[in-house]
Amino acid sequence: MKNILLLHTGGTIAMKEDKESGAVGQVGNHPLNEALSSLSEYGNIMTEDVFNLPSPHITSKEMLILKNRIEKAANNDNIEGVVITHGTDTLEETAYFLDLTIQSTIPVVLTGAMRSSNEVGSDGPYNLLSSIKVAASDDAVGKGVLVVLNDEIHTAKNVTKTHTSNVATFQSPQYGPVGIVTKRGVSFHHAPIHRENFVITNVSKKVMLLKAYAGMDSTLLTTLLDMDIDGVVIEALGQGNLPPAMINGITALLKQNIPVVLVSRCFNGIVQDIYGYEGGGRQLKDLGCIFSNGLSGQKARIKLMIALEQTVDFKELQEAFLN
Numbered sequence: 001m002k003n004i005l006l007l008h009t010g011g012t013i014a015m016k017e018d019k020e021s022g023a024v025g026q027v028g029n030h031p032l033n034e035a036l037s038s039l040s041e042y043g044n045i046m047t048e049d050v051f052n053l054p055s056p057h058i059t060s061k062e063m064l065i066l067k068n069r070i071e072k073a074a075n076n077d078n079i080e081g082v083v084i085t086h087g088t089d090t091l092e093e094t095a096y097f098l099d100l101t102i103q104s105t106i107p108v109v110l111t112g113a114m115r116s117s118n119e120v121g122s123d124g125p126y127n128l129l130s131s132i133k134v135a136a137s138d139d140a141v142g143k144g145v146l147v148v149l150n151d152e153i154h155t156a157k158n159v160t161k162t163h164t165s166n167v168a169t170f171q172s173p174q175y176g177p178v179g180i181v182t183k184r185g186v187s188f189h190h191a192p193i194h195r196e197n198f199v200i201t202n203v204s205k206k207v208m209l210l211k212a213y214a215g216m217d218s219t220l221l222t223t224l225l226d227m228d229i230d231g232v233v234i235e236a237l238g239q240g241n242l243p244p245a246m247i248n249g250i251t252a253l254l255k256q257n258i259p260v261v262l263v264s265r266c267f268n269g270i271v272q273d274i275y276g277y278e279g280g281g282r283q284l285k286d287l288g289c290i291f292s293n294g295l296s297g298q299k300a301r302i303k304l305m306i307a308l309e310q311t312v313d314f315k316e317l318q319e320a321f322l323n
């Protein structure tokens with residue numbers, strides 16, 4: 001049996017509902033501890049409570065702590081697979097951070113729950129069991145960080161939370177899951193063809209995320225000029241276009257060597273320099289905006305933050321966002 005490290009970080013999977021007030025909140029003793037005995041048939045499980053945070057409280061500092069813990073586990077502690085329980089709100093960001101930075105090929109699986117531990121139909125124990133099965137699977141080795149909930153296996157890069165409360169919330173728009181979990185085991189039907197890796201020891205860069213809208217002007221962009229930031233990601237319109245009134249702000253940011261990465265606010269598709277009108281993708285590309293290929297705004301922000309630890313060179317940053 002494989003040695004599996006189970007790292008708890010908090011979230012609904014670690015919470016209980018107060019039956020009187022209806023509020024869902026943290027509890028002292030991790031409710032999943034009761035489910036742990038049945039997990040031992042899938043691996044030698046070692047458990048650590050790393051944090052007990054709702055995931056809106058997770059920052060890049062906690063993500064870096066997890067990365068370092070996983071690398072130590074893989075390199076020094078003879079661990080062959082890792083499962084992280086995490087709040088679902090920012091789970092995809094932690095997953096992608098780890099996917100880009102961990103220097104190891106052991107399976108790393110993130111999971112969570114949409115219903116807390118004492119609610120009817122609580123999905124935490126089941127998702128945990130599925131995740132342990134995936135982390136113990138030989139087929140999961142070298143596939144990067146995976147997200148497992150509701151019987152589906154997703155890549156960290158493509159998965160996103162699509163519904164506020166449905167247990168089938170985690171989906172990979174445009175690509176679908178890479179595998180499924182069944183009662184008999186784990187079955188992959190796709191494998192990521194391209195894996196990226198950044199060697200970082202620190203996360204010090206401040207990257208902002210803005211969403212474009214009809215009639216948006218440069219007010220927010222020029223405010224950023226005085227805020228000592230290292231980069232901006234903009235969820236642009238359609239294939240990568242912005243209202244013309246934003247051009248002054250974009251130009252000013254680029255002049256101060258602050259990289260501006262464009263993604264689309266569309267759910268599917270990638271941004272490209274197609275349109276030649278004012279504010280269109282061609283003008284934005286000529287000005288020096290970096291076009292990202294299909295990442296969501298929150299994932300592009302994580303990637304820019306990490307890439308900036310390695311380089312501030314525009315060409316190298318653009319290169320990083322081609323993948």
Ligand code: ASP
Pocket residue numbers: 010011012013053054055056086087088089090112113114
């Ligand atoms: N708000 C919760 C969190 O992310 C949601 C969850 O865990 O499902 O911590």
